[in-house]
Amino acid sequence: MSHPALNQTPAPPATRTDPSALAARVPLQLVGPDGRLTEAGHLRGVDVDLARRLYRDMVLARALDREAVALQRQGELSLWLQCEGQEAAQVGSVHALADRDHIFPSYREHAVGLVRGLTPAELLAQWRGIAHAGWDPAEHHLHFNSLVLGTQTLHAVGYALGCRLDGDDSVTVVYFGDGAASQGDVNEAFNWAATMALPVLFVCQNNQWAISTPTSKQFGTSLHDRAAGFGLRSWWVDGNDALAVHAVTTEAVESVRRGQGPALVEAETYRIGGHSTSDDPKRYRTDEELDAWRRRDPLARLRTALTDLGVEAAWFDTVDADGRELAARTRAECQALAGPDLRDLFAEVYADPHPVERERASYEAHLELTGRGR
Ligand SMILES: Cc1ncc(C[n+]2csc(CCOP(=O)(O)OP(=O)(O)O)c2C)c(N)n1
Numbered sequence: 001m002s003h004p005a006l007n008q009t010p011a012p013p014a015t016r017t018d019p020s021a022l023a024a025r026v027p028l029q030l031v032g033p034d035g036r037l038t039e040a041g042h043l044r045g046v047d048v049d050l051a052r053r054l055y056r057d058m059v060l061a062r063a064l065d066r067e068a069v070a071l072q073r074q075g076e077l078s079l080w081l082q083c084e085g086q087e088a089a090q091v092g093s094v095h096a097l098a099d100r101d102h103i104f105p106s107y108r109e110h111a112v113g114l115v116r117g118l119t120p121a122e123l124l125a126q127w128r129g130i131a132h133a134g135w136d137p138a139e140h141h142l143h144f145n146s147l148v149l150g151t152q153t154l155h156a157v158g159y160a161l162g163c164r165l166d167g168d169d170s171v172t173v174v175y176f177g178d179g180a181a182s183q184g185d186v187n188e189a190f191n192w193a194a195t196m197a198l199p200v201l202f203v204c205q206n207n208q209w210a211i212s213t214p215t216s217k218q219f220g221t222s223l224h225d226r227a228a229g230f231g232l233r234s235w236w237v238d239g240n241d242a243l244a245v246h247a248v249t250t251e252a253v254e255s256v257r258r259g260q261g262p263a264l265v266e267a268e269t270y271r272i273g274g275h276s277t278s279d280d281p282k283r284y285r286t287d288e289e290l291d292a293w294r295r296r297d298p299l300a301r302l303r304t305a306l307t308d309l310g311v312e313a314a315w316f317d318t319v320d321a322d323g324r325e326l327a328a329r330t331r332a333e334c335q336a337l338a339g340p341d342l343r344d345l346f347a348e349v350y351a352d353p354h355p356v357e358r359e360r361a362s363y364e365a366h367l368e369l370t371g372r373g374r
Contacts, residue, residue: 027268028248029238033296035304046243048309054095054242055302056319058087061111062299063323064120065273067330068110068127072277076334077127081108082273085240088298089205089267090175091115092245096253097173100141102163104156104174107145108205108271112175116140120326121333130340132348141170150176150183153202157189160198171256173201179210182218187230193262194231201256202227202264203249205239207271212284227264239267240298243305270296 030041037046065083072080083090090111094103105112113123118135125134126145133144143159146152156174163170180186181204193200204223208215219226224234233255237248245267252263270293274281281290303316346357 085272096249153189239269
């Protein structure tokens with residue numbers, strides 16, 4: 001018989017965020033959901049060239065993402081993790097970093113990869129099942145996808161420690177989701193980074209769902225409050241507002257670079273598609289919720305703001321054409337990807353030749369010499 005206390009619903013922790021309190025608190029917004037500048041947006045002003053760059057990269061990311069979903073449905077990719085809806089959180093934050101800063105992604109950061117110069121083929125190779133990862137992390141300062149939730153936060157903290165020991169002033173930036181924040185690894189990473197004052201920026205894309213588990217079942221208190229409890233400086237931002245994400249990440253990354261210790265940005269956003277192409281989100285979330293977030297679409301929002309700032313329709317047409325071109329290139333590069341060379345399985349395992357390899361070669365030579373080979 002189980003203990004009676006186990007059958008009781010536990011009382012919510014004192015700090016649990018009450019939905020009405022959440023509604024009363026609004027993360028930083030420079031552009032409101034309707035695309036109009038907020039008071040903070042008017043105060044800070046808008047750098048129109050930057051806003052155009054962010055908008056264009058978001059359009060490209062969406063075009064690649066939608067094409068990848070179509071390719072998966074046609075059997076050209078084994079799996080795809082959709083990033084539609086999260087373009088502002090990704091594009092806004094990555095544009096705030098210096099090229100020398102190191103990025104550790106989770107598995108949905110395709111927009112980050114595009115901004116870091118990855119080709120569609122490099123982004124798709126892993127999901128076509130022909131490579132462990134599709135790019136050279138050293139070239140782009142962008143490490144491989146991490147599909148084991150949260151592990152990349154520990155990799156990032158260790159990497160940042162290495163950078164500090166090497167005397168370089170790069171910041172290590174790590175992306176993870178709201179669900180990953182429940183992992184022990186992530187909380188250990190917060191603590192390790194804070195106690196050693198390491199140059200790490202944690203970026204959480206809080207897209208409200210960890211597959212079918214809502215944030216309300218993951219968070220006893222908001223993540224930026226939790227991070228502050230570990231000793232991280234933290235920022236909370238509307239993750240569908242690319243300009244606000246850019247502004248907040250710029251402040252956060254500058255504070256880390258100045259040596260003020262690690263920081264966290266929590267970007268409130270939403271995953272419009274399924275968790276992956278294997279998931280059916282209709283089984284756990286409502287059409288009303290989806291519609292409400294569609295009305296906060298990051299691309300539409302910035303487009304309205306840019307139009308109000310005088311950007312002409314013709315410019316948007318050229319950006320849309322660039323998106324269509326990227327989609328066509330994504331398809332062509334995907335279909336042209338050659339199958340894997342199975343010898344590559346061993347190619348990148350050890351930095352130096354492993355002793356077992358030498359022993360195998362010597363044994364094969366022995367078999368050859370004695371005529372006992374197959
Ligand atoms: C250690 C670990 N536990 C469980 C899983 C299975 N899993 C894959 S994705 C996912 C949800 C992740 O949600 P979140 O961190 O919010 O990121 P999102 O997928 O929403 O971007 C889970 C539970 C995993 N990959 N790794």
